[in-house]
Amino acid sequence: MTQPLRVIQWTTGNIGRRSLHAILARPDLELVGVYAHGADKVGRDAAELCGWPSPTGVLATNDVAALLALGADACCYNPLWPSVDELCALLEAGVNVCSSAAWITGGKQSPEDLERIRTACERGGSTIFGSGAHPGMTNLVGMVLSGSCEQVDEIRITESVDCSTYESAETQTAMGFSLDPETPGLAESVRRESEVFAESAAMMADAIGVTLDRLTFDVTFTAATGDTDLGFMTIPAGTVGGVMGYHRGWVGDRNVVSVGFNWTMGEHVVPPKPLAHGHVIQIFGVPNMRTVIHCLPPQDWSEGFMDLGMIYTAMPVTNAVPYVVAAPPGIVTLKDLPPITGRVSTK
Ligand SMILES: NC(=O)c1ccc[n+]([C@@H]2O[C@H](COP(=O)([O-])OP(=O)(O)OC[C@H]3O[C@@H](n4cnc5c(N)ncnc54)[C@H](OP(=O)(O)O)[C@@H]3O)[C@@H](O)[C@H]2O)c1
Numbered sequence: 001m002t003q004p005l006r007v008i009q010w011t012t013g014n015i016g017r018r019s020l021h022a023i024l025a026r027p028d029l030e031l032v033g034v035y036a037h038g039a040d041k042v043g044r045d046a047a048e049l050c051g052w053p054s055p056t057g058v059l060a061t062n063d064v065a066a067l068l069a070l071g072a073d074a075c076c077y078n079p080l081w082p083s084v085d086e087l088c089a090l091l092e093a094g095v096n097v098c099s100s101a102a103w104i105t106g107g108k109q110s111p112e113d114l115e116r117i118r119t120a121c122e123r124g125g126s127t128i129f130g131s132g133a134h135p136g137m138t139n140l141v142g143m144v145l146s147g148s149c150e151q152v153d154e155i156r157i158t159e160s161v162d163c164s165t166y167e168s169a170e171t172q173t174a175m176g177f178s179l180d181p182e183t184p185g186l187a188e189s190v191r192r193e194s195e196v197f198a199e200s201a202a203m204m205a206d207a208i209g210v211t212l213d214r215l216t217f218d219v220t221f222t223a224a225t226g227d228t229d230l231g232f233m234t235i236p237a238g239t240v241g242g243v244m245g246y247h248r249g250w251v252g253d254r255n256v257v258s259v260g261f262n263w264t265m266g267e268h269v270v271p272p273k274p275l276a277h278g279h280v281i282q283i284f285g286v287p288n289m290r291t292v293i294h295c296l297p298p299q300d301w302s303e304g305f306m307d308l309g310m311i312y313t314a315m316p317v318t319n320a321v322p323y324v325v326a327a328p329p330g331i332v333t334l335k336d337l338p339p340i341t342g343r344v345s346t347k
Pocket of ligand 1: 010011012013014015016035036037038039041078079080082100101102131132133134171313
């Protein structure tokens with residue numbers, strides 16, 4: 001076997017800890033470093049941070065210079081909020097970045113930041129790639145499914161789920177949950193927070209051979225009719241308990257790509273459309289195609305259901321490491337890479 005690729009895991013939250021676990025499980029990847037944002041995680045063994053059965057000897061650190069000096073091949077980058085400074089430092093040091101953190105094409109970055117990232121890739125001979133479940137896998141399935149059509153009118157992707165068990169209060173509040181639906185500027189703030197979906201819409205448009213004239217965003221907030229205490233946050237009656245919205249890409253008056261969500265939180269909300277409890281992928285054209293991706297527990301699964309969703313989100317990024325290391329320097333997307341597969345377990 002060729003030498004394993006040397007990988008850094010950047011943060012170990014909901015998604016990062018599943019990524020870390022998967023890196024340790026793969027013989028073709030070697031964990032060389034773990035970045036900790038939280039001071040409580042510094043100095044702890046990677047095994048402890050992801051529930052791996054035996055110590056790894058790799059201790060989490062917040063010493064970025066030391067991590068950059070490791071000469072790693074790749075970094076699985078899963079922080080809550082991405083930082084262009086961190087990305088540039090990694091890329092300039094020659095570390096290929098696979099991110100779940102608000103990155104698909106880089107299209108939502110300012111022109112200056114995008115230029116910094118491109119320059120860092122050039123200097124480091126490195127590549128940046130972003131994926132996840134949604135955006136990520138859903139877009140890939142949509143692009144692939146459109147290959148069944150003689151004519152494609154629209155690819156529409158909808159995450160249609162109850163988010164109550166996704167314990168990231170900051171992420172949920174950023175999407176409007178628990179806020180007054182009449183909060184001034186709420187729709188614009190949700191658009192901004194979810195702009196990575198627009199990047200994924202643009203990527204799909206590119207894949208089906210059109211240049212978008214414009215991208216728009218529309219959203220409907222549904223107020224909860226009763227209080228729900230979710231433990232990590234509450235959804236009081238009258239505040240946002242449902243958010244349904246789409247980033248849409250247009251060619252003239254034709255809406256050719258749509259990427260969005262029909263989300264609920266708490267027990268007291270009736271969304272504008274019934275939940276499908278999965279990712280709904282629709283191609284309108286000749287023929288119409290439709291599939292729903294459900295993420296389901298294997299037999300004897302003892303962890304929470306949401307853990308499966310975190311694995312589903314982490315793996316399109318972690319499994320991409322060998323493909324991204326092999327890709328040319330610069331920004332690559334799911335449309336550019338060969339199909340990214342999982343691996344048979346051998347460890
Ligand atoms: N594409 C998709 O399908 C998809 C789906 C869900 C989420 N995501 C994205 O994936 C990323 C990780 O999500 P998550 O649910 O794992 O997040 P999370 O658990 O809430 O946070 C991830 C980690 O970020 C670090 N962190 C905490 N506060 C921070 C701050 N203010 N600035 C920077 N880092 C901070 C912590 O690192 P330590 O562990 O080191 O303390 C934390 O564990 C997010 O960017 C999220 O938007 C993508």
